[in-house]
Amino acid sequence: MTNPLLQLKELGQSVWYDNIDRSQLASGQFQRMLDEDGVVGVTANPTxxxxxxxxxxxxDEQIDRLIREGKSTNEIYEALIITDIQTVADILRPIYE
Structure with a gap:
């Protein structure tokens, strides 16, 4: 069976993934979506x-470390999302070079 996401890509559509999850980044699942499904971007929002x-x-590990460092809730949140966004940007970089 043909992958419908790859069919969209063949029709000139850019498929974006509407989610960021650190476990998907760490496990390679996000990279597989790029490699096998033709995903070329990702969206992010507070929700x-x-x-x-x-x-x-x-x-958990990063949150625990930031708490020990005395970071505020907002600083912790910002550090978490920056880490994930930087990771995603690094993964996506070859697509845009």
Missing amino acids: IFEKSISSGHAY
Whole structure:
């Protein structure tokens, strides 16, 4: 069966993934979506990050470290999202070079 996302790509559409999740970044699942499904971008917003941060344990280590450093809630949130966005940007960079 033909991958419908690749069919969209063949028709000139740019498929973006509407989610960021650190566990998908760490496991290689996001990279597989780029390689196998033709995904070329990702969206991010506070709701997506809240869901990602509150489900699972992918953020626990960084949160614990930031708490020990005395960071505020806003500083912790900002550090978490910056880490993920930088990781995604690094993964996507070859697509745009």
